[in-house]
């Protein structure tokens with residue numbers, strides 16, 4: 001029988017920790033002797049996260065748009081090539097943080113018409129501090145997108161809890177539970193989580209302990225059925241999620257994907273229909289601005305840090321590879337929700353000095369000018 005390839009989708013807002021989680025997952029599978037493959041989707045034109053994936057892991061890159069709209073059609077081609085050339089035991093898709101999770105889920109489901117895939121429950125990484133900040137302001141497209149990502153996850157990793165206090169963590173956990181009562185919520189720092197529990201799909205974290213899952217460790221996801229279920233509602237939901245996925249695939253086969261029966265989350269249903277009714281060329285993240293800067297030469301590290309500290313608030317994600325005038329090594333720089341991080345790297349092959357900034361309607365010229373100033377000082 002033709003092999004069925006499990007597909008894991010990592011969703012989560014820009015800079016929440018998806019690549020950090022991906023690295024842990026890859027190591028876990030490799031330690032088990034499995035061969036994972038990765039599809040990385042970046043809204044910018046360069047894939048810097050790819051530098052953090054071990055060289056032996058086959059990787060397909062989908063750059064310059066999001067799977068959920070502009071480059072949706074490429075997914076089946078990439079997936080088919082990856083599976084036939086590399087024969088991986090599983091595929092992980094790291095979606096762009098700006099992507100609409102339901103549409104990404106849909107795009108993958110469409111691919112499963114051509115290829116034998118087992119779509120695993122979506123894992124959403126939530127930046128605890130960013131969620132807390134947005135929750136206080138309660139507005140903006142970013143907040144709405146984050147809410148959608150939360151609603152779509154079967155597992156929610158509440159990451160970066162080192163950046164919020166205990167009280168805030170309790171509030172955010174309650175908020176996640178309210179937004180998505182069915183998901184497993186896993187608090188984490190640097191996405192350090194119990195991976196077997198995570199990928200089994202619905203094993204609860206300690207705060208949602210439920211004895212009915214205890215025998216299920218290591219089993220495939222969606223085995224709900226036949227066991228004594230203490231909480232009938234949750235059981236029904238899991239079953240319905242399973243049905244939801246099957247129906248979804250089925251519906252696509254019959255080319256009328258607009259109706260599906262998800263009994264427990266009418267809001268989802270509404271959003272889902274709504275999105276299908278739109279032309280997919282409309283980007284759910286058309287408010288997202290990307291600026292990619294290729295450096296002419298090295299810049300001073302302190303000046304660069306100052307530039308980062310002064311970035312406009314509308315820029316919520318930055319990353320790049322840099323050569324500084326005053327350091328021996330090159331650095332991978334990361335900026336997410338006002339926190340910057342520099343990691344020494346020795347890239348394999350040709351990697352230019354480049355920085356990508358992603359945000360909501362920010363002034364790209366301003367960023368370009370500031371970086372050119374830094375370059376000129378050391379030309």
Ligand SMILES: Nc1nc2c(ncn2[C@@H]2O[C@H](COP(=O)(O)OP(=O)(O)OP(=O)(O)O)[C@@H](O)[C@H]2O)c(=O)[nH]1
Pocket residue numbers: 012013014015016017018019020021049096097159160161162163188189190191317334335336340341
């Ligand atoms: N303080 C703190 N920083 C973290 C944690 N997890 C990840 N980070 C940092 O956050 C930054 C972004 O992490 P990534 O794993 O690259 O996030 P991402 O979701 O893949 O980012 P995009 O691909 O741009 O969407 C990096 O600098 C990480 O080191 C955490 O738990 N606490």
